[in-house]
Amino acid sequence: MDEKQRRHMIHEVVKETDTKKRDEKYNQYVKQMTPKHNPWINIAWAFGVGGAICTLGQVLLNWYRGMGADKEDAALYVTITLVFLSALTTGLNLYQKLTKYAGAGSVVPITGFANSVAASAIEYSKEGQVFGIGCKIFTIAGPVILYGILTSWLLGLIYWVFQLLT
Secondary structure (H helix, E strand, C coil), rough: CCCHHHHHHHHHHHHHHHHHHHHHHHHHHHHHHHHHHHHHHHHHHHHHHHHHHHHHHHHHHHHHHHHCCCCHHHHHHHHHHHHHHHHHHHCCCCHHHHHHHHHHHHHCHHHHHHHHHHHHHHHHHHHHHHHHHHHHHHCCHHHHHHHHHHHHHHHHHHHHHHHCCC
16 A cells, blocks of 8 residues: 555545544554564564574584683673674664564574663664763663562572571
């Protein structure tokens, strides 16, 4: 549907005085404008992209281990590399295109978190360093940090109580 047809349809909905007919026209408009998605294709994309990101992480881990890093250092290097690649692809506007198809598959925890922080920084950079980036960088990631800390604190408390009782 081109722009002219879409505007005409909206105009038809707005000018209708009978509420029942207006609701029918509006529902028809929404049905035509809503994109159709195949859930099996979405699942396949999410699985494939999420698996590819995890496979990349494993390949990097093996590579860093092969270069002489111990297990903990190699895991740290993988984390740094994945965060860097996520922020880089976000800045190049590639991560958003990937997420369009991959959905939740691209939100593998570390890359999704890095994407949310980098995207906020890019979006609010026009407002300046302090009031833009400084104030808004954790707009999306803030709740993740908050509830992650709260959950880990509660689980630590439960673990501590359990250790006292045993």
